[in-house]
Amino acid sequence: VQLAQSGAEVKKPGASVKVSCWASGYPFTTYTIQWVRQAPGQRLEWMGWINTGNGNTKFSQKFQGRVTFTSDTSASTAYMELSSLRSEDTAVYFCARGRGVGAALFDYWGQGTLVTVSS
Amino acid sequence: DIQMTQSPSSLSASVGDRVTITCQASQDISNDLNWYQQKPGKAPKLLIYDAYNLEAGVTSRFSGSGSGTDFSLTISRLLPEDLATYFCQQYHNLPYTFGQGTKLGIK
Numbered sequence: 001v002q003l004a005q006s007g008a009e010v011k012k013p014g015a016s017v018k019v020s021c022w023a024s025g026y027p028f029t030t031y032t033i034q035w036v037r038q039a040p041g042q043r044l045e046w047m048g049w050i051n052t053g054n055g056n057t058k059f060s061q062k063f064q065g066r067v068t069f070t071s072d073t074s075a076s077t078a079y080m081e082l083s084s085l086r087s088e089d090t091a092v093y094f095c096a097r098g099r100g101v102g103a104a105l106f107d108y109w110g111q112g113t114l115v116t117v118s119s
Numbered sequence: 120d121i122q123m124t125q126s127p128s129s130l131s132a133s134v135g136d137r138v139t140i141t142c143q144a145s146q147d148i149s150n151d152l153n154w155y156q157q158k159p160g161k162a163p164k165l166l167i168y169d170a171y172n173l174e175a176g177v178t179s180r181f182s183g184s185g186s187g188t189d190f191s192l193t194i195s196r197l198l199p200e201d202l203a204t205y206f207c208q209q210y211h212n213l214p215y216t217f218g219q220g221t222k223l224g225i226k
Contacts, residue, residue, distance in 0.1 A: 046214050060214040
């Protein structure tokens with residue numbers, strides 16, 4: 001099992017960023033993809049998930065209205081798009097495969113994508 | 120949101136030592152708790168799930184215990200490769216939340 005994420009991004013405040021997460025080594029639609037971020041020196045922060053089987057999504061209220069999760073089953077790839085970026089969104093963004101009840105066991109992780117928001 | 124508080128925030132121990140890290144939840148979370156290891160510059164790795172179940176492929180030097188609000192992660196015999204930051208995560212309620220991390224150094 002591997003999750004491979006897209007490369008680092010530098011964005012200006014107010015812009016959007018889209019991070020991809022390509023999954024391999026297992027049937028893509030049988031596991032949820034979770035998204036977590038880690039700002040510099042901060043704890044991990046859960047953003048939400050996408051059920052890759054039916055496309056259903058769940059968001060942390062903190063990101064409601066600003067984040068979109070999508071997936072392309074033909075490409076075994078999940079996407080996270082965050083809009084209206086501000087400096088506080090500077091962080092490493094991780095995708096992870098979710099397993100178990102509530103897909104809450106994050107058993108495989110991507111390598112992380114650094115998103116820097118700076119004017 | 121459920122707050123997760125780890126202690127200590129950092130510690131240094133010697134190879135061969137037994138090390139215990141604790142995690143306290145702000146409310147009862149039953150045994151809905153996972154532990155992760157994150158080495159510098161790497162993604163987290165799942166060590167323990169449901170408070171005490173060892174993830175497949177993880178060395179048995181790691182063990183977890185606790186329920187309700189108080190949990191612990193124990194490394195029975197510290198090795199140099201255990202240098203990392205360790206996080207707990209609750210999944211009893213949404214949003215899933217993580218502890219602030221315990222940075223483990225080797226003396």
